[in-house]
Amino acid sequence: MSRTNRRRRHVLGVAALALTAASASVTVAATAQAHVPASPPAAAQQGAHARVLAAYDLPGDRVYPEGIAADPVSGDLYVGSYATGAVYKATPGHRTAEMFLPAGTDGRHTANGLKADRAGHLWVTDSTAGVAVYDLRSRALVARFDVTGSAKSFVNDLAITPDGTAYLTDSYRSVLYRVTPRQLAAAAAHGGRAELTTAYDLTDALGPRPADAVSLNGIAADRSGRYLLTVDMTAGTLYRVDLRSGAVRRVALHGGDVLHGDGLELRGNTLWVVHNVTNTISRWHVSDDGASARLERKVTDEALQIPTTMVRSHGRTLVVRSQFDKGGPMGPGTPQIPFTVATVNGI
Numbered sequence: 001m002s003r004t005n006r007r008r009r010h011v012l013g014v015a016a017l018a019l020t021a022a023s024a025s026v027t028v029a030a031t032a033q034a035h036v037p038a039s040p041p042a043a044a045q046q047g048a049h050a051r052v053l054a055a056y057d058l059p060g061d062r063v064y065p066e067g068i069a070a071d072p073v074s075g076d077l078y079v080g081s082y083a084t085g086a087v088y089k090a091t092p093g094h095r096t097a098e099m100f101l102p103a104g105t106d107g108r109h110t111a112n113g114l115k116a117d118r119a120g121h122l123w124v125t126d127s128t129a130g131v132a133v134y135d136l137r138s139r140a141l142v143a144r145f146d147v148t149g150s151a152k153s154f155v156n157d158l159a160i161t162p163d164g165t166a167y168l169t170d171s172y173r174s175v176l177y178r179v180t181p182r183q184l185a186a187a188a189a190h191g192g193r194a195e196l197t198t199a200y201d202l203t204d205a206l207g208p209r210p211a212d213a214v215s216l217n218g219i220a221a222d223r224s225g226r227y228l229l230t231v232d233m234t235a236g237t238l239y240r241v242d243l244r245s246g247a248v249r250r251v252a253l254h255g256g257d258v259l260h261g262d263g264l265e266l267r268g269n270t271l272w273v274v275h276n277v278t279n280t281i282s283r284w285h286v287s288d289d290g291a292s293a294r295l296e297r298k299v300t301d302e303a304l305q306i307p308t309t310m311v312r313s314h315g316r317t318l319v320v321r322s323q324f325d326k327g328g329p330m331g332p333g334t335p336q337i338p339f340t341v342a343t344v345n346g347i
Contacts (some may be wrong), residue, residue: 052342054343055343057096058088059096060084060086063088064335065080065082066320067079067112068263068311068318070311070312077090077313077341081103085108087101087114096338106132109128111124112157113125113155113157120135121133121136122135131166131196132144145177146196147170151173153173156169159219159264160221161228165181167199169219171214171216175200176219176228177196202241205239206239214233217231217262218230218273220266225243226243229286230264233259233260236257237257238250253295254294256298258273258282259278270283270284270286271283274309275307280298280299281307281310281319304342307342308324317345319343
């Protein structure tokens with residue numbers, strides 16, 4: 001496939017994700033009324049007072065950032081450009097991020113989900129191809145894992161479990177891919193190239209849906225390594241995947257839904273959900289077993305500028321402001337320059 005066709009494919013893919021989510025909102029809202037209270041608890045309403053402030057500037061006028069990761073050792077932040085595939089590094093104490101991996105590095109022309117692990121790796125998903133793993137110190141490519149098969153695919157986001165295993169969502173195939181530390185080491189030792197393998201197929205759990213429907217997006221790992229949480233962005237539902245038994249169950253949500261859910265961040269029993277096209281962030285209390293979640297707080301603010309992902313780092317909530325609707329994959333217009341990562345206080 002030519003670079004032009006690949007570029008067209010990934011831009012149309014994000015547009016399809018956003019448009020599908022928007023068109024599903026009416027249906028989901030009607031369905032949700034059967035199990036969601038008419039109004040959220042008072043604690044959720046108080047989130048309207050949260051403040052959105054610029055924390056880091058991203059140089060460039062076509063960045064359209066999507067993913068963010070925090071190095072658990074140094075605290076440095078890494079932000080990916082969906083429009084170019086570049087990755088930026090933001091260092092605490094410095095307002096402007098620097099280029100870490102230039103656009104087109106290793107043939108990548110988009111960067112969405114990002115994660116940094118404790119072994120010193122940066123994982124960067126390319127929705128059109130798979131995931132690339134880099135050494136944070138040398139910036140060298142360690143290995144690439146590619147999607148196989150002819151079925152439509154959109155590798156979206158990823159989470160790292162305590163044992164160093166990466167799990168990735170595919171928004172079209174409704175599956176979770178898995179890359180273990182052993183697989184990473186083997187790929188690095190044998191040419192640096194391998195295939196993504198499916199760990200869990202959630203098609204049956206998600207239920208009947210239209211052909212080419214967008215489903216799984218954000219994903220988060222429980223700190224003890226027992227389970228994963230992943231969001232179906234168009235249905236507004238959350239799923240728990242048991243990493244021991246492989247069982248998949250729908251999480252019981254109390255006080256709201258996760259419609260348009262994009263990035264997830266799970267710390268202990270607290271789950272943050274980024275709702276992209278509604279400019280919303282919600283905070284949930286998750287039960288000890290991960291089977292249910294209660295909405296605690298919610299903030300909706302146009303200053304979030306179509307948020308896509310977030311990370312909690314050193315007590316701060318840092319959110320990517322994609323501006324996808326300002327000349328990006330979601331619509332025409334002119335973005336506000338510079339593109340930024342914001343800190344959100346009060347959520």
